[in-house]
Amino acid sequence: MRYISTRGGMDPVRFREAVIIGQAPDGGLLMPEFLPDVSSDLEGWRGLAFEDLAFEVVRLFADDIDDVVLKKILKDAFETFASEDTIPLVQLDGLNVLELFHGPTLAFKDVALQVLGGLFEHILGRQSGSLNILGATSGDTGSAAIAAVRGRPNIDIFVLFPDGRTSLMQELQMTTVLDDNVHCLGIEGTFDDCQELMKSIFNDLAFKEKYRLGAVNSVNWARVVVQVVYYIYAALKFKEPVSFSVPTGNFGNVFAGYLARSMGVPIDRLVLATNKNDILARFFETGTYALGTVQHTLSPSMDIQVASNFERFLYLYFNGDSERLVEFLETFYERGSAKVDHVDSVEPLFLATSVGEEETVETIKSTYASHGYVLDPHSAVGVAAASRFKLTSPLISLATAHPAKFPDAVNEAIGKDVATHAKLKKLVSHATRKTVLAADELAVKNYLTENAR
Ligand SMILES: *Cc1c(COP(=O)(O)O)cnc(C)c1O
Numbered sequence: 001m002r003y004i005s006t007r008g009g010m011d012p013v014r015f016r017e018a019v020i021i022g023q024a025p026d027g028g029l030l031m032p033e034f035l036p037d038v039s040s041d042l043e044g045w046r047g048l049a050f051e052d053l054a055f056e057v058v059r060l061f062a063d064d065i066d067d068v069v070l071k072k073i074l075k076d077a078f079e080t081f082a083s084e085d086t087i088p089l090v091q092l093d094g095l096n097v098l099e100l101f102h103g104p105t106l107a108f109k110d111v112a113l114q115v116l117g118g119l120f121e122h123i124l125g126r127q128s129g130s131l132n133i134l135g136a137t138s139g140d141t142g143s144a145a146i147a148a149v150r151g152r153p154n155i156d157i158f159v160l161f162p163d164g165r166t167s168l169m170q171e172l173q174m175t176t177v178l179d180d181n182v183h184c185l186g187i188e189g190t191f192d193d194c195q196e197l198m199k200s201i202f203n204d205l206a207f208k209e210k211y212r213l214g215a216v217n218s219v220n221w222a223r224v225v226v227q228v229v230y231y232i233y234a235a236l237k238f239k240e241p242v243s244f245s246v247p248t249g250n251f252g253n254v255f256a257g258y259l260a261r262s263m264g265v266p267i268d269r270l271v272l273a274t275n276k277n278d279i280l281a282r283f284f285e286t287g288t289y290a291l292g293t294v295q296h297t298l299s300p301s302m303d304i305q306v307a308s309n310f311e312r313f314l315y316l317y318f319n320g321d322s323e324r325l326v327e328f329l330e331t332f333y334e335r336g337s338a339k340v341d342h343v344d345s346v347e348p349l350f351l352a353t354s355v356g357e358e359e360t361v362e363t364i365k366s367t368y369a370s371h372g373y374v375l376d377p378h379s380a381v382g383v384a385a386a387s388r389f390k391l392t393s394p395l396i397s398l399a400t401a402h403p404a405k406f407p408d409a410v411n412e413a414i415g416k417d418v419a420t421h422a423k424l425k426k427l428v429s430h431a432t433r434k435t436v437l438a439a440d441e442l443a444v445k446n447y448l449t450e451n452a453r
Helices: 013-022 050-061 067-079 109-129 140-148 168-175 191-203 206-212 221-235 252-262 278-287 308-318 322-335 355-370 379-388 406-414 423-429 441-451
Strands: 002-005 030-032 089-092 095-099 133-136 157-164 182-188 240-248 268-272 288-290 338-339 348-356 395-399 433-439
Touching: 002 013, 002 206, 013 221, 050 221, 050 288, 067 109, 089 191, 109 133, 109 140, 109 157, 109 221, 109 423, 133 140, 133 191, 140 157, 140 168, 140 182, 140 348, 157 168, 157 191, 157 441, 168 182, 168 423, 182 191, 191 206, 191 441, 221 240, 221 252, 240 252, 252 268, 252 423, 268 278, 278 288, 278 348, 288 308, 288 355, 308 322, 322 338, 355 379, 355 406, 433 441
Parallel strands: 095 395, 133 157, 157 182, 182 433, 240 268, 240 395, 268 348
Antiparallel strands: 002 030, 089 095, 288 338
């Protein structure tokens, strides 16, 4: 399998290189040259454990990695999960929840990042190379990426986070990791500042090459592929086509569902659930992709306006026509808004909607009252969104975080302390390490120059 850039300006590369470069040098995202059709494999895959299904799916995309090695990487990755089923499907009366949050940092990002960590180590080991990972986080990505690469040889990780603006638990999940290869950089600024710093450093191609900077954000193709697996896994638990409700920010998670459907998995509809930051919901309703201002919500990991993986969807929507894609993006970046021609045919698969704060809280409360089940605010956005549509197929809601990651919102909604987790409680008494830096490119570059491998 070979990978090309959505913007058309890169010679094809194979999986191993795609994982290391993360993003194409022309600024585009990597896509496989074609999508395999798995419809005739599905019956044979029914009943496979998650780890074994992951092997069957990922090897289709990673055909330059030895089967035995790939199996081991997947086994090691999913062994870090606290549930025997890795990602259990909880079936309550009238509510199916796919719990993706049993990994080391209690958010769904662990599923793909644990695998990515193993892939990095294997690929670098073969090249006897090294990698300095640079990431920006508003909370969940940073800790999941750190958990994925801590202690691994040949890799250092530098995470920029807005100092004092993440939740205490989110900060402690990063700063209590004391391995030498982990660098937590508290930036005196906002999450947008962190992301800008990261982008401008990546855009300095000479610097990027000199320090071999790698990316772990959701544009990395390996993350998307691993996420495809759980859509197949959950769909195979049913005899008829199913629908999913997916809480979305960067369009990463829901894009994996779209790919699964494109590969022949029987998916009826995908509910694309956003919080008040509704740029994606507006696009699927009107065909116009128009920038708004970021609003802070109870589901902070979805407080995003420009969804980085959306470029992949547009590429497929334009039938792989990079020129039309680039034109759309240029218009969007110049004017803050761009439009596709045929709104009706944008993609009927998606049912997109935006859920407000009050309804999120109400959903946490009512789900607890009727099912005794505790949702985190992100997962609640998904459950609330799905309730707006009359679906004829069984619905599976993706639960993207453990409620204990967002205890204030959850406990307040329910009225008692139900959102706790022993692992998080312990962090409070743990030693920590971080470096605070000004929101200044030179300051971050100096830190990298002194500490990078
Ligand atoms: C990152 C995150 C999301 C959004 O996922 P995308 O891939 O950006 O759509 C939703 N919920 C939680 C808890 C997250 O950490």
